[in-house]
Amino acid sequence: MSFSGQVVTSRTNPRLKQLRAAFQGQARLSSGLIAVEGEHMVEEALKSGQALKTVFLSERMELPAYVPASVEVVSVASDVFASIAETRTPQGIAALLVPPAHSVEKMLEGPGEALILIAVGLQDPGNLGTLIRSAEAFGATGVLTTPGTVSPWNQKAMRASAGSVFRLPVAVATPDAMETLEQQGIKLLAAMKDDAVAIGEADLTVGSAILIGNEGAGLNEDWLRLADQRVTIPCPGWVESLNAAVAGSILLYEASRQRGART
Template sequence: MAVTPTIISSRANARVKQLRAAFAGNLRLSEGFVAIEGEHLIEEALRSGITPHVVFVSERREASFRLPEKTEMIVLSESVFTSAAETRSPQGIAALIEPRRYRLDEMMQHPDPLLLIAVGLQDPGNLGTLIRSAEALGAAGVIITSGTVSQWNQKALRASVGSVFRLPVATCTKDEIHSLSSRGVRLLAAVGAANAGVISAQHADLRRGCAILIGNEGSGLSDEWLALATEQITIPCPGPVESLNAAVAGSLLLYEASRQRTTTTLRGPATDMERIPNMQPRRPTGATR
């Protein structure tokens, strides 16, 4: 006979406090664990080789996928689950995972690595989108600087749609980033206007090792970061706009780098056609993914 699990209905329960701290990004109180919410994100974590430490399920919800045997499952009352989750409409299932930690050296294992550096990004949606774009377009990793929102922020997690579980993301100091130049990686500062000395993205050589710097949503890259860069690049915009959204700009530059690195041009008598070799099939994605 199946045993009916005990439903935790106290907000003061130690496990509930741990989940609440993880959702709030308090690694000390969560004992180093990060919270992820929703069946899709948990499935992505499992698919990426991450075993959840514990899964929390609302009393009105059941997990529709198989969990590893060593993963603990805890059932919470609806009100307790809602009190712990950060979203306005909780999905009724969440998990605690141990975040993977990466170092810059791990990204440098790639020949001519393509990197993206987020300098002071504040919008977690932008960071999550850039991490997703970086994985999709073949980057070796994403570097975040001090003052940039955490990749484990709940909105960043959702925007990455699981890419944060697989793509190396590391927090680096300015000195570590500066050292990339001596390791054969050029620092390319993304700027909004084509001033003197600024190179259009399609004319920049993005085949060799390079790291694209994307600045803060409001102020962009400071003079200090611009001085650190090897070159400044921009995305030509024929329309009357001052600048592009940080995630859009970074994604377009990553695409241009990917295009340069992977396309071969077939020339015929009447047309030029670009083909990308070894294209991988993509799963259909919805608006929420």
């Protein structure tokens, strides 16, 4: 373990600048690394097999026993650590790690039918993180995010996923990825608030990809034209529409329910 014991007090320290860039989502300045903060997130990353590059500790924080001996450790003055941390009450530990690389092909592997959630233009990191967590909970094989969707490595998105982002394949919905879904016969279902088939009447036991649109605008015409079927969640109450994360979670649950009933 590389740990000199010296406390970094300069905010312009190269390692701290790299951590700050990672928190801000600046991939070039962070050398492609992502940042996680807090004991839970650091431990979840390790449990999920992620490769930690550097661990940053507030000077009053003891090094957790679960941190591998091969990881570089940087001790940081408390006020400097607080100035970089993303949370209001930092726990005194953060880490830089290599983000896992996944592909749509990985989501199509396995003995069962694929179940993929496609986040189209979602802006709220809490919504995306919740959807990733629900996708793992209900047996989805992966999540695709379109350009314009908030990064799954956004700090709020990672916290909302409760570690699922480290375990479930998440990749970008590139044109090639969408072409692969079409070639493999994956059924695209567009989530709508009306003028669609009730979700209980749609067959989700086949290979499926559920499209969840932007929180305000929903799915645009380009995505609707790609869809094989439009589905909706019947709501008897006086609610105009459901939150994107809630709607996506219900649709994922219905897919899980149908598949469970079939076996």
